[in-house]
Amino acid sequence: MNALVHPSIVLATARRVLQQIRRDRRTVALVLLVPVVLLALLKYVFDTQPQVFQRIGPPLVGLFPLILMFIITSIAMLRERTNGTLERLMSMPLAKLDLLLGYGLAFAVVASIQALVTALVAFGALGLETAGPVWLVILLAVANAILGMALGLLVSAFATSEFQAVQFMPAVLMPQFFVVGLFAPRDHMAAPLEAASNFLPLTYAYEALAKAAANDIDGRFWIDIGVGMGCVALALVFGALTLKRRTA
Amino acid sequence: MTTTVATPPELAAIEIEHLNVRRGGKAILPDLSLSIRRGAVTGLLGPSGSGKTTLMRAIVGVQQVADGSLSVLGIAAGDPELRRRVAYVTQAPSVYADLTVTENLRYFASVLGAPHDDVGRVIGLVGLEPQAGQVVGTLSGGERSRTSLAAALLGQPELLILDEPTVGLDPTLRRDLWRTFHELADGGTTLVVSTHVMDEASYCDELVLLRRGEVIANAPPNALLERTGTSNLEDAFLALAAGHQDVASGGGS
Numbered sequence: 001m002n003a004l005v006h007p008s009i010v011l012a013t014a015r016r017v018l019q020q021i022r023r024d025r026r027t028v029a030l031v032l033l034v035p036v037v038l039l040a041l042l043k044y045v046f047d048t049q050p051q052v053f054q055r056i057g058p059p060l061v062g063l064f065p066l067i068l069m070f071i072i073t074s075i076a077m078l079r080e081r082t083n084g085t086l087e088r089l090m091s092m093p094l095a096k097l098d099l100l101l102g103y104g105l106a107f108a109v110v111a112s113i114q115a116l117v118t119a120l121v122a123f124g125a126l127g128l129e130t131a132g133p134v135w136l137v138i139l140l141a142v143a144n145a146i147l148g149m150a151l152g153l154l155v156s157a158f159a160t161s162e163f164q165a166v167q168f169m170p171a172v173l174m175p176q177f178f179v180v181g182l183f184a185p186r187d188h189m190a191a192p193l194e195a196a197s198n199f200l201p202l203t204y205a206y207e208a209l210a211k212a213a214a215n216d217i218d219g220r221f222w223i224d225i226g227v228g229m230g231c232v233a234l235a236l237v238f239g240a241l242t243l244k245r246r247t248a
Numbered sequence: 249m250t251t252t253v254a255t256p257p258e259l260a261a262i263e264i265e266h267l268n269v270r271r272g273g274k275a276i277l278p279d280l281s282l283s284i285r286r287g288a289v290t291g292l293l294g295p296s297g298s299g300k301t302t303l304m305r306a307i308v309g310v311q312q313v314a315d316g317s318l319s320v321l322g323i324a325a326g327d328p329e330l331r332r333r334v335a336y337v338t339q340a341p342s343v344y345a346d347l348t349v350t351e352n353l354r355y356f357a358s359v360l361g362a363p364h365d366d367v368g369r370v371i372g373l374v375g376l377e378p379q380a381g382q383v384v385g386t387l388s389g390g391e392r393s394r395t396s397l398a399a400a401l402l403g404q405p406e407l408l409i410l411d412e413p414t415v416g417l418d419p420t421l422r423r424d425l426w427r428t429f430h431e432l433a434d435g436g437t438t439l440v441v442s443t444h445v446m447d448e449a450s451y452c453d454e455l456v457l458l459r460r461g462e463v464i465a466n467a468p469p470n471a472l473l474e475r476t477g478t479s480n481l482e483d484a485f486l487a488l489a490a491g492h493q494d495v496a497s498g499g500g501s
Binding site: 009015016019020025087091093103 | 271308309310311312326328331332334335338339341342343344345346347351354355358359361383399413431
């Protein structure tokens with residue numbers, strides 16, 4: 001009864017979250033179209049430097065789901081807190097991980113579809129090419145979406161309004177984006193930044209994607225995967241700690 | 249101390265002793281002792297800010313408590329075992345606005361492990377059959393709060409804590425809901441219902457009058473009228489509030 005996880009409740013929660021997303025047609029359209037449009041935009045921004053698009057394109061296919069899921073999750077969880085449903089669930093026989101894993105499962109489904117659509121367009125119509133297997137990039141995109149979700153769940157605990165929640169994206173994710181090596185190789189950055197980037201989850205997410213795209217699967221790639229999974233687990237555990245049964 | 253009617257322990261669904269709840273350095277419930285009868289509809293009355301919601305939250309076990317003991321159905325309040333046996337409806341409807349009534353209830357039924365046909369039963373109890381397939385966000389305020397109430401009825405909990413469940417409902421519906429509450433009580437369910445509408449108080453089997461976090465009376469409606477020599481509960485409440493000092497010093501009956 002006081003199990004850590006109840007699979008049936010995890011599934012029911014995932015189904016409920018998907019029902020909510022499905023009802024919001026515009027959100028579905030945005031989730032599917034935004035990454036595609038942004039990638040197309042980048043292709044023409046680097047019209048005379050196609051090699052730049054070829055370098056940053058594949059990792060971006062994998063990083064877009066992370067950003068989107070981060071934002072969607074932090075808002076969804078904030079709504080759950082403010083509309084009283086979280087308190088209702090906390091007074092029911094639901095384990096905290098049931099809720100978090102339910103969200104994780106639902107958003108993994110959404111992220112898979114998003115990554116698939118993005119990859120189809122990017123590697124088809126936009127002429128993006130990778131040395132490594134495309135399916136690996138898609139798989140990493142889904143894994144990154146789960147990382148984004150876990151981080152979003154965690155930061156939502158520190159937001160008391162939607163205004164705050166949306167700003168966690170620029171506050172938490174943007175700096176990481178700047179230092180992962182997308183804009184400048186990490187060893188070209190100021191030494192303290194390079195050192196700091198070693199402690200940021202996105203560094204590992206980006207590196208794994210870049211390596212997969214370059215077909216450079218070495219020990220370092222598996223370390224990236226391990227660190228990423230560790231971050232998901234940590235964020236979920238801390239996220240669970242922010243769900244309180246009793247409040248003041 | 250207070251004008252409390254003694255309830256034999258085996259008949260009490262809730263036993264509270266010296267409950268102390270503080271929020272922001274202020275004592276919301278300074279020292280509250282109370283016993284609530286099993287299988288009855290107990291009305292929790294008091295002006296807003298008197299501590300009704302805080303008391304209900306403490307009984308459900310979602311409120312941080314500074315001191316005191318709270319026994320609910322013979323177990324310490326907030327015990328995981330009670331999550332199946334106690335249901336709580338907050339003032340604001342705690343349901344998903346972007347799901348239909350049925351989808352909401354199906355989800356909560358899965359979480360509670362209640363059978364699937366329970367969804368149809370509770371929709372019937374709150375009279376929402378015509379709206380069952382409608383998205384909650386498109387419902388009226390009263391229909392939304394009935395959806396929230398329906399969710400609490402899932403799995404037939406032994407104790408129902410309802411925070412102002414009839415706000416914004418038309419008189420017919422209000423009467424129907426009170427009838428439902430009594431049917432549930434006849435079936436052995438204990439109900440604690442807060443309200444600030446005095447005419448609803450007369451529908452209750454027992455009344456608990458709360459003022460500034462203190463119980464100023466705990467008795468059936470008739471006994472309160474008799475004791476205060478008034479003809480309606482509004483006057484009875486005013487008399488009790490005014491004479492609280494006398495009653496507290498042992499004047500009483």
